[in-house]
Amino acid sequence: MEQIKVFAPATVANLSCGFDVLGCCLDSVGDEMLIKKNDLNKIRITKVSGQELPMEADQNVAGVAVKALLGEIDSKQGFDIEISKNIKPGSGIGSSAASSAGAVFAVNKILGEPFSSNQLISFAMQGELLASGNAHADNVAPALLGGFSLVRSYCPLEVLSLPVPPELKVVVLHPMIEIKTKDSRSIIKQNVSLKSAINQWGNLGALVSALYTEDYELLGRSLQDEIVEPVRSILIPYFQELKKLTAENGALGFGISGSGPSVYALCKGDQTALKVKNAMKEFYSDKSIDFDLHLSGINKKGVKVL
Amino acid sequence: MEQIKVFAPATVANLSCGFDVLGCCLDSVGDEMLIKKNDLNKIRITKVSGQELPMEADQNVAGVAVKALLGEIDSKQGFDIEISKNIKPGSGIGSSAASSAGAVFAVNKILGEPFSSNQLISFAMQGELLASGNAHADNVAPALLGGFSLVRSYCPLEVLSLPVPPELKVVVLHPMIEIKTKDSRSIIKQNVSLKSAINQWGNLGALVSALYTEDYELLGRSLQDEIVEPVRSILIPYFQELKKLTAENGALGFGISGSGPSVYALCKGDQTALKVKNAMKEFYSDKSIDFDLHLSGINKKGVKVL
Numbered sequence: 316m317e318q319i320k321v322f323a324p325a326t327v328a329n330l331s332c333g334f335d336v337l338g339c340c341l342d343s344v345g346d347e348m349l350i351k352k353n354d355l356n357k358i359r360i361t362k363v364s365g366q367e368l369p370m371e372a373d374q375n376v377a378g379v380a381v382k383a384l385l386g387e388i389d390s391k392q393g394f395d396i397e398i399s400k401n402i403k404p405g406s407g408i409g410s411s412a413a414s415s416a417g418a419v420f421a422v423n424k425i426l427g428e429p430f431s432s433n434q435l436i437s438f439a440m441q442g443e444l445l446a447s448g449n450a451h452a453d454n455v456a457p458a459l460l461g462g463f464s465l466v467r468s469y470c471p472l473e474v475l476s477l478p479v480p481p482e483l484k485v486v487v488l489h490p491m492i493e494i495k496t497k498d499s500r501s502i503i504k505q506n507v508s509l510k511s512a513i514n515q516w517g518n519l520g521a522l523v524s525a526l527y528t529e530d531y532e533l534l535g536r537s538l539q540d541e542i543v544e545p546v547r548s549i550l551i552p553y554f555q556e557l558k559k560l561t562a563e564n565g566a567l568g569f570g571i572s573g574s575g576p577s578v579y580a581l582c583k584g585d586q587t588a589l590k591v592k593n594a595m596k597e598f599y600s601d602k603s604i605d606f607d608l609h610l611s612g613i614n615k616k617g618v619k620v621l
Numbered sequence: 622m623e624q625i626k627v628f629a630p631a632t633v634a635n636l637s638c639g640f641d642v643l644g645c646c647l648d649s650v651g652d653e654m655l656i657k658k659n660d661l662n663k664i665r666i667t668k669v670s671g672q673e674l675p676m677e678a679d680q681n682v683a684g685v686a687v688k689a690l691l692g693e694i695d696s697k698q699g700f701d702i703e704i705s706k707n708i709k710p711g712s713g714i715g716s717s718a719a720s721s722a723g724a725v726f727a728v729n730k731i732l733g734e735p736f737s738s739n740q741l742i743s744f745a746m747q748g749e750l751l752a753s754g755n756a757h758a759d760n761v762a763p764a765l766l767g768g769f770s771l772v773r774s775y776c777p778l779e780v781l782s783l784p785v786p787p788e789l790k791v792v793v794l795h796p797m798i799e800i801k802t803k804d805s806r807s808i809i810k811q812n813v814s815l816k817s818a819i820n821q822w823g824n825l826g827a828l829v830s831a832l833y834t835e836d837y838e839l840l841g842r843s844l845q846d847e848i849v850e851p852v853r854s855i856l857i858p859y860f861q862e863l864k865k866l867t868a869e870n871g872a873l874g875f876g877i878s879g880s881g882p883s884v885y886a887l888c889k890g891d892q893t894a895l896k897v898k899n900a901m902k903e904f905y906s907d908k909s910i911d912f913d914l915h916l917s918g919i920n921k922k923g924v925k926v927l
Contacts, residue, residue, distance in 0.1 A: 332822070333822070333826070334819060334822075335819045335823075336819060336822060336823040336826065337826070465823065465826045465827060465830065466823055467823045467824060467826070467827035467839075467842070467843060468820070468823060468824070468827075468842070469820075469823075473827075473842070475826075475827055475830055475839070477830060503815065504815065505814060505815050505816075506812045506813065506814055506815065507812065507813060507814075507815050507818055508811060508812055508813075509809065509810065509811050509812065509813050509848070510811075512813055512818040512821065512822075512848075513640060513641045513642060514774070514775075515818065515822055516638070516639070516640075516642060516818075516821055516822035516825045516826075517641075517642040517771065517772055517773045517774060517775075518773060518774070519822045519825060519826045520639070520642065520643070520771045520773070520781075520822075520825045520826060520828075520829045521771060521773035521779075521781055522826070523826045523829040523830050523833075524771065524781055524783060524829050524833070527829075527830070527833040533773075533781070536773070536774070536779070537773060542815070542818075
């Protein structure tokens with residue numbers, strides 16, 4: 316195989332109670348990437364469209380992730396990477412993760428799949444390290460595995476795939492203000508009260524249970540975050556108003572997507588999701604902030620060949 | 622119904638990564654309680670055998686729990702409570718929880734079951750408040766519901782029952798030194814690092830997943846606690862040696878039962894559990910500390926009528 320074109324999906328990380336360990340994969344938002352072998356023994360970013368990204372392979376998350384993969388098998392094979400970017404960098408729905416995950420998935424395919432999806436996660440995490448200063452897995456794991464991913468352990472890396480309740484839909488609102496993941500991480504307190512931590516792990520345990528039992532109401536009740544949301548939500552315009560609005564329109568739960576500024580609402584069924592989306596659209600339309608709105612099912616496959 | 626005799630089971634709370642939110646119910650260790658109506662409009666502790674317990678109803682966890690129940694329906698009905706105590710107070714396997722849970726279960730039965738098991742948990746928690754200064758639910762919930770209980774939320778109280786992998790066995794070693802739950806709580810730091818908290822909720826999420834998928838190895842890997850165990854284990858003689866020993870003999874995981882000093886090992890199958898039990902027995906036999914050892918299945922029913 317000389318080249319491959321892939322769809323690299325957006326992801327919603329954290330999901331309120333699952334800070335740094337949980338994420339899910341979207342199916343209607345994502346980038347396209349074309350990866351070709353070259354004979355130059357070099358990784359090159361040959362084309363970026365849709366958004367501006369670094370063209371220097373060492374400064375581009377896709378380049379860094381591919382180099383991590385090739386380094387593992389001491390391969391000198393060169394690749395040209397073209398990225399058609401639909402996910403806006405800094406939006407909070409895994410823009411860097413999509414590029415990292417898509418690139419390592421594609422290169423792995425071209426090389427005859429020497430690595431498992433789980434191994435690809437650790438290479439893609441090198442892209443996250445470049446993007447945010449932190450090699451987190453809660454976007455790259457669901458981008459590669461699809462569905463819901465839970466990071467049980469970072470050292471050694473162990474990621475579980477959790478079941479996807481069939482009627483689950485995600486509405487994502489991206490207010491177009493810039494919050495860098497690095498900055499958004501720096502405002503989080505490095506110590507938390509034991510009481511809040513107990514509430515958080517009680518909710519995360521319940522969320523996992525709700526995914527297995529397809530208990531949508533329980534899933535909604537468990538989407539709580541008293542550790543990160545109170546700090547980060549201050550940076551997101553109209554966060555509390557949107558939370559109230561989405562609940563009134565039947566959303567199961569609402570919170571910050573990744574490090575923001577995007578926010579997500581989980582909904583049961585297309586009809587409710589559409590209602591929630593329309594309510595958010597109407598609310599935000601008279602605010603002086605540009606925004607994107609997405610309604611998506613959960614992508615159970617992750618990165619895929621186009 | 623004028624009287625009822627019940628079996629009130631021991632429980633293992635926390636289970637390492639589930640501090641204050643998780644517990645499971647044992648089937649071969651527990652108290653017997655006989656509860657009879659009286660015509661005195663009074664709750665009386667009329668007999669305690671096996672262990673010494675307060676005979677004053679307001680100082681006895683069973684008395685306090687029953688009063689909480691009766692208070693809810695403004696009942697003046699009196700009850701006599703006899704407790705045949707097999708679970709040693711202060712052992713860390715839910716001695717107070719068994720008395721509280723057994724008492725409210727029995728009184729509820731006699732009164733024609735005005736309350737659900739979930740409601741009984743909140744009454745039994747009043748007994749825990751008396752015993753430890755903290756109305757925790759991670760012993761009383763599994764004592765009443767059986768199996769594994771997860772406390773999603775304390776306010777409002779919401780408890781989930783989780784599935785029980787069929788081959789799961791518990792070995793409990795009780796070194797007979799006294800650690801009061803109150804004291805054991807007071808040494809825990811009220812602030813924890815975010816990094817440790819993240820690891821803890823990653824493990825708890827994985828533990829819940831493992832119960833649904835009957836993945837015994839994953840269950841074992843998730844039994845980690847870097848928040849409470851490092852502090853409390855110092856009070857438990859030979860904790861690290863026992864941890865190593867149980868792992869070498871095939872236990873899935875090992876940790877502190879409740880607030881200690883009992884320790885638990887989860888095992889797959891009777892044969893491994895017996896091997897682990899025998900290894901613990903041999904190890905502790907030449908130490909100068911008396912001890913009890915229990916091997917139990919998971920009790921899926923909780924308190925039951927005898």
